[in-house]
Amino acid sequence: MKKKQRLILQIMLAVLMIGILVSFSVGQYPVPPDAVVGILAKKAGLPIESFWTGAMETAVWNIRLPRVILSIMVGMSLAAAGGAYQGVFQNPMASPDILGASAGAGFGAALAILLGASSAGIMTGAFGFGMVTVGLVFLVSHRAKGDRILGLVLSGIMISTLFQSGTSFLKLVADPGNQLPQITYWLMGSLSGARWADVGFAVVPMILGWIPLLLLRWQLNVITVGDDEAKTLGIHPQRLRLLIVVFSTLITASAVAVSGIIGWVGLVIPHITRRLVGNDYRYLMPASMMGGGIFLLLVDNLSRSLTASGIPIGILTAFIGAPFFLWMITGKGARDEH
Amino acid sequence: MSIEVKNLSFSYGKKQILHDISFRAEKGEFLSVLGPNGAGKSTLFRCILGLLPDYSGEVLINGHDIKNFSAREASRQIAYIPQNSTPTFHYSVLDIVLMGRTNRAGTFGNPGKEDEQASLAALEKIGIGALKNRSFHKLSGGEQQLVLIARALAQDAPVLLLDEPTASLDYGNQILVLEQAKKLSAEGYTVIQTTHHPEQSYLYSDRILALQNGRIIADGKPCEVLTTELMKELYHAQVGVVSLFDDAARVCIPAEFIDQKGNRQ
Numbered sequence: 001m002k003k004k005q006r007l008i009l010q011i012m013l014a015v016l017m018i019g020i021l022v023s024f025s026v027g028q029y030p031v032p033p034d035a036v037v038g039i040l041a042k043k044a045g046l047p048i049e050s051f052w053t054g055a056m057e058t059a060v061w062n063i064r065l066p067r068v069i070l071s072i073m074v075g076m077s078l079a080a081a082g083g084a085y086q087g088v089f090q091n092p093m094a095s096p097d098i099l100g101a102s103a104g105a106g107f108g109a110a111l112a113i114l115l116g117a118s119s120a121g122i123m124t125g126a127f128g129f130g131m132v133t134v135g136l137v138f139l140v141s142h143r144a145k146g147d148r149i150l151g152l153v154l155s156g157i158m159i160s161t162l163f164q165s166g167t168s169f170l171k172l173v174a175d176p177g178n179q180l181p182q183i184t185y186w187l188m189g190s191l192s193g194a195r196w197a198d199v200g201f202a203v204v205p206m207i208l209g210w211i212p213l214l215l216l217r218w219q220l221n222v223i224t225v226g227d228d229e230a231k232t233l234g235i236h237p238q239r240l241r242l243l244i245v246v247f248s249t250l251i252t253a254s255a256v257a258v259s260g261i262i263g264w265v266g267l268v269i270p271h272i273t274r275r276l277v278g279n280d281y282r283y284l285m286p287a288s289m290m291g292g293g294i295f296l297l298l299v300d301n302l303s304r305s306l307t308a309s310g311i312p313i314g315i316l317t318a319f320i321g322a323p324f325f326l327w328m329i330t331g332k333g334a335r336d337e338h
Numbered sequence: 339m340s341i342e343v344k345n346l347s348f349s350y351g352k353k354q355i356l357h358d359i360s361f362r363a364e365k366g367e368f369l370s371v372l373g374p375n376g377a378g379k380s381t382l383f384r385c386i387l388g389l390l391p392d393y394s395g396e397v398l399i400n401g402h403d404i405k406n407f408s409a410r411e412a413s414r415q416i417a418y419i420p421q422n423s424t425p426t427f428h429y430s431v432l433d434i435v436l437m438g439r440t441n442r443a444g445t446f447g448n449p450g451k452e453d454e455q456a457s458l459a460a461l462e463k464i465g466i467g468a469l470k471n472r473s474f475h476k477l478s479g480g481e482q483q484l485v486l487i488a489r490a491l492a493q494d495a496p497v498l499l500l501d502e503p504t505a506s507l508d509y510g511n512q513i514l515v516l517e518q519a520k521k522l523s524a525e526g527y528t529v530i531q532t533t534h535h536p537e538q539s540y541l542y543s544d545r546i547l548a549l550q551n552g553r554i555i556a557d558g559k560p561c562e563v564l565t566t567e568l569m570k571e572l573y574h575a576q577v578g579v580v581s582l583f584d585d586a587a588r589v590c591i592p593a594e595f596i597d598q599k600g601n602r603q
Contacts, residue, residue, distance in 0.1 A: 090426040215446035222437050224426040228389050233493070234413030234441035279427035282448055 005283040008276050012290040016072070019297050023068045024060055026301045031056045031064075040065075067194040070202070070258060071300040071313075072293035074191070075265060077206050077255040079292025080213050081248035082266030083273070083285060087220035088241045089149055095267035096252040099156035099245060102263075103163040104133025105256035110170040110183045119193075122186070123201050123257040130253030133163060134245065148227070148238070189260035189314025191300050198258040209251035210289070212243060217281035220244070224279075264317045265292055268325050275328060295321070339400055339496035339528055340364050341386075341416075346395035348378075348385055355381045356393070356552045363530055363545075365496070368523035370539030371532045372563075373549035374573055379532040382549070383499055388412050399497065413441040417490035419500045422482060424475075431477070431485050432470040435460055438492035453492075460491040464518060480511025487518055498522065500531040504538065516542045540564045540588045548572050564588050 024036040031039075035052040039060045042048045050057075081096035089098070097103065108129025112122040137156045144151030167187070174180040219240050223230045227237040255262070270284070273291045277283040296313070299320055303311045341363050348356040355378045363369045373379050384390045386397050388404060397404040399415045407415065417438070425434070438460070439453035449457075461467045464484050469477065474485060483503055490498050500519060504512035512535075520542050523529040533539055539546050539560065546563040548556040550572055556563045566579045569590055576593035 086426070092426060212446075218440065218443060218448045219445065221429070221433065222440050225423055225437065226425075228384075228387075229418065229420055229423060231389060231409050232387050232413060232416070232418035233437055234410040235445075236409055274427070279429060280433055 005277045005280075005287075009283065009287055009290070012287060012294065016290055016294050016297070019294055019301075020068055020072075023297060023301050024064050027059075027064065027304045029055075029059050031060055036060055062196070066196045066199050067191055067300065068297060069199050070194040071191050071296045073199070073202060073206055074255040074259045074262065075269070075292035075294070075296030076289040077209070077251035077292070078262065078266040079269040079273070079288040079295075080210060080285065081252045083270035083281070083288040084213050084216075084220060084244045084248050085266075086270060087224055087281060088244045089153060090224055090226065091149075091153075092271070093267070094153075095263075096248060097160070097261075097263070097266070098153060099137045099249065100133040100160040100163060101130045101249050101252040102256050102261050103160035103167070105130035105253055106187055106261055107133075107163040107167045107170070109186050109257075109260070110167045110174075113179055113183050113186065114170055114174055120197070120201070123198070127201075127205075127253045127257040129163075130256055131249060133159060134249040134253075138242075138245065149241075152241075185312065186260045187314075188312040189262035189317075190310070190312040191259055191296075192303075192310040192312075194258070202254040202258045205250050205254040209247040209254075212247045213251075214285055216240065216243065217285040220281040220285070221279075260312075260314060262296070262314045262317055264321050265296060268321055269295055272325065272328060339415075341497050341528055341530075342396075342398040342401075343382075343386065344396040344398065346382070346385060346393055346397065348381055348390060348393040354552065356385070359395070359549075359552075359554055361547055361554065361557055363497075363528050365528055366523055366526050367545060368520060368529045368543040369531070369545045369547060370543040370560075371530065371547045371549055372534075372536055372539055372572065373532075377549040378552040379549055380501065381552075383418075383501055383532065386499065387416060387418055410441045413493060413495065415495050416497045416499060417493040417495040419483075419486045419490050419498060419503060421501050421503070421505050422479070423486055428473050428475050430470070431461070431466075431472050431474050432457060434474045434485055435470075435489045435492050438489035438494075441493060456494070457488075457492045460488040461485075463491060464488045478511070480507050480514060483507065483511070483515050484518065487515070487522075491522075496526070497528045498530070500529065502532050502534065504533065504535065512538070536564055536569060536590050537588065560588075561585065564590075 025031055025033055035056050038048055038052060039057050043061060078096055085094040085096060085098060086092055105126040108125035109122050112125030117125060137159050140159065141152040141155040144155060171180055171183055174183055219235050222233055222235050223237050223240055230237045269292045270288045273284055273288045277287045299316050300313050303313050303316050344360050346356055346359040347354065359382060371379050385393045404412055435457040436449050436453060439449045439457060442453055443449050458467065458470065461470055464487055466481065466484050466488065469481060474482065477485065503515050503519065507515060516538060519529050519531065543560060545558065546560050547554060548563055548568060555572065556568055564579060569577045569579055577590050578593045580589045580591055582589060
């Protein structure tokens with residue numbers, strides 16, 4: 001069992017590495033693989049004579065590399081948060097936006113665009129509103145009576161709806177000439193404008209969120225037996241849920257801030273990964289993160305190569321992912337667990 | 339390891355569920371808690387397990403108030419064996435038993451080699467080592483119950499609380515599970531079960547506690563508690579208790595049936 005799971009993790013890592021190398025050559029401006037390796041090696045400080053053009057160097061270093069890194073980071077974050085939420089909410093249908101992180105971030109971004117903010121301002125608005133929304137949901141749910149998890153999820157759905165309506169209102173009053181298309185495009189989710197500044201914005205909060213999610217992965221197994229039973233096994237279900245929500249929101253809000261709303265990944269990548277390595281979070285959490293990274297990297301490559309302007313990745317994730325997932329649960333990909 | 343419940347009372351809002359419950363179970367004792375539906379058996383368990391902390395009175399383990407224990411410390415003293423366990427996702431039997439070792443790993447840690455060995459040993463002890471790689475949710479109810487007992491053993495707590503362990507099992511599995519519980523109490527575990535089977539508690543346990551409307555109406559040796567008078571009072575049913583094999587076993591039978599045969603009232 002364990003050997004198999006370790007092997008799958010290693011294969012996923014290899015696929016990710018190959019995916020990264022291939023990604024540099026994909027796009028409207030082809031760069032030969034040896035030039036890619038040369039440019040990266042030179043940037044890493046190795047003494048190598050340039051045998052490539054300055055345009056190639058710009059394409060690889062300033063455009064493709066940040067985009068590759070960002071797509072992997074966003075994919076890892078959404079899948080990790082989704083997997084963790086499915087555990088602490090004891091619900092396979094949970095996804096990272098269940099507590100309103102995406103709806104809040106979308107509202108924050110739309111508001112920032114309406115106020116004419118810079119791209120840094122839009123990112124900050126999205127991140128801030130994403131965090132605040134989930135905080136609000138948590139506070140409201142504490143006053144909810146009855147089942148704690150249900151109270152939290154219902155509060156999340158209601159407050160998400162409020163922010164979505166708010167976003168619709170902002171679109172209504174936005175200038176249809178430039179602001180409205182910008183808001184609409186942002187909400188669709190895209191990595192086409194990815195730059196080093198985006199990577200710099202997201203990298204710290206994401207790493208701060210990934211580490212605890214990885215460290216708490218055994219407790220995530222235990223909480224799926226239900227709060228009461230989990231408590232008799234020696235954990236604090238409510239405290240664990242709070243920690244997971246805080247760190248998942250941190251990475252989800254960062255992901256949405258730099259990429260817009262990319263749905264689907266957080267819900268389905270953990271499920272595809274469950275079929276590969278099983279439900280034990282000791283393997284599932286790292287595998288989900290790699291799976292999310294691989295998936296978003298591949299989809300972004302596709303989005304880049306299909307059209308010159310690039311189809312927003314938020315549209316493509318579902319177009320490619322949903323049929324694949326249906327194939328997995330029904331066709332040849334389906335197999336009984338254990 | 340003894341467990342003592344002292345003057346425990348509990349209310350849900352204005353409705354008082356448990357009234358001044360006091361009893362004590364010694365190391366190696368097998369105690370059955372009998373009582374009709376709604377008598378407060380589950381509430382009593384939930385208080386002892388720290389799941390309903392707002393009770394008055396005390397629960398003491400070897401003289402230490404359980405309220406002063408963290409969840410981790412409490413889980414090393416008392417292991418809970420629920421009627422059934424339904425994790426949201428499917429896990430292997432070994433993983434389920436490993437969850438009993440959570441109280442050994444740190445908050446941020448994973449169970450290690452030692453924990454895995456302890457879990458395998460617990461499975462072997464219950465005689466289900468062969469199930470270790472099976473999927474827990476695909477096992478029969480009896481096998482699942484045994485896995486949950488193995489998980490409690492892996493937890494390494496001296497007190498075992500079984501919540502109606504035989505409730506949904508076929509007859510053979512009921513015997514299997516009770517034999518295991520009996521064996522564990524003989525080894526020194528303090529075993530407390532709630533049950534709806536007076537006859538089984540007579541056969542297997544050392545003491546019976548009869549709970550009605552949140553009050554203890556009898557606490558004593560099975561031969562003192564399992565009487566026609568008490569069963570009638572406890573269940574509000576016309577039931578007769580028949581002694582068999584020199585009182586090695588007692589059987590409860592609806593009284594009108596006994597009347598018809600004219601054997602005994």
